[in-house]
Amino acid sequence: MVGLLGATAGGLLLGVVGVLAAASVIAAVLRARMGARNPELIGNLVQRIGAWWAMVAVLAAVLALGETATLLLFLVLTWLSLREFLTISPTGRADHRTLVWLFFVVTPLHYWFVWEHWYGMFSVFIPVYAFLFLPVRAALAGRTEGFLRRAAAVQWAAMVCVYAVSHIPAVLQLPVAMEHGRHVAEGSAPGSGGEAGALLLLFLLLVVQGSDVFQYVWGKTLGRRPIAPSVSPNKTWEGFVGGVLTATALGAALSFLTPFPWWVAALFAFVSCLLGFGGGLVMSAIKRDRGIKDFGSLIPGHGGIMDRIDSLVFAAPVFFHLVRFFYA
Incomplete structure (x- = not known):
């Protein structure tokens, strides 16, 4: 396997490590000064920062190992998010098979299909073939009570936890398509995504996850008017x-990670942040339900896997297809 971490990607991850180190120091100071007065808040902050250390370390490790390792990581995350999603869904014994x-x-x-860079099948396999097959398989079980609800839950799980999540590592392949053209790239060798793909993936992750953090900070400092109080009052x-x-400005500043001019990077960041917000809102509605x-x-x-990647599952597919349509 060919690693994806070159000098630029490695330097960027070191910068992220620096930010986490500063956050850890701040959390330690807050714990010393305010821990006794608000132990739950400070404890949650320390847990969140510790989890970010672990997540950055895992991401850096799989990128260093290459595209195949990165895909395997997201395959595992897909299975875990599927388990979370279906655990709360109205499925039953009849849906086991x-x-x-x-x-x-x-x-x-x-x-x-993603690993093979088989874009045609990757794009249609779940929205077309799995979409039609899964409810047929459910109908063969013979249980009609609550069928529409159960089938819809399975379809949602397939689209959100499998199809949408898989677009995150698929971003690694976009520079191959940009360099060689979409038709040539569709037959490119498995694992051929290089550092340019890793940089584009890091751009997406930093912008969308950064938007989540910035929305939290701005909301805590200036927030007064809730958008949908019955869904997510915070x-x-x-x-x-x-x-x-703020995340759009970050996207413009990180345009050096992409093949786009700064204003296109800002535009893609803006669209990704809007979709990320929508993803978080939809997942909050599901949890409320x-x-x-x-x-x-x-x-x-942070909660579960889907609690952490809810914004990415809405942002990644649109980002992937926008880049591929306009630049490949």
Whole structure:
């Protein structure tokens, strides 16, 4: 496997490490000064920063190992997010075989298409073939009670947890398509994504995850008017506008990671942040509907896998196809 971390990507990750180190120092100071007065808040902050250290370390490790390792990581994340999503879904014993197909056939096959750089099948396999097959398999079980609800939950799980998540590592392949043209790139060798792909992936991750952080900060400092109080009372207009604009500026500043001029990088960042906000809002609505606070507890201070990547699952597919359409 060919590693994806060159000097630029490595330097950027070192910069992220520097930010985390500063955050850890600030958290230690806050714990010493305010820990006794507000232990829950400070404890959650420390947990969140610790989880970010672990997530950055894992991402750096798989990028250093190459595209195949990165795809395997996101395959595992897909399985974990599927488990979280379906655990709260209205599926039952009659859907067991349908879920076996989704977990152990549809998902690995879809990721194989991504690994093969087979763009045509990667794009249509789940929205067309799996979309039609899964409800047929569910109908064969013979249970009609709640069928529409159960089938819709499985379809949503396939689209969000498999199809949308897989677009995140698929970003690694975009520079190959840009360099050689979309038709040539569709037959490019598995694992041929290089450092340029890693830089584009880091751009997407930093902008979308940065938008989440900036929206939180702006919301806590200036937030007054909630956007959808019955869905997510902590999301405010002030936090949304401040966070999206700040992350858009970050995208313009990080244009050196991309093959785009700064204004295109800013535009793609803006669109990605809007979609990221939409993803977080939709997932909050799902959690409210199911009466839960988080999708899981795997990531300390953050919740489950889907709690951490809810913004990316909406942003990544649109970012991927915008870049491929206009630049490949």
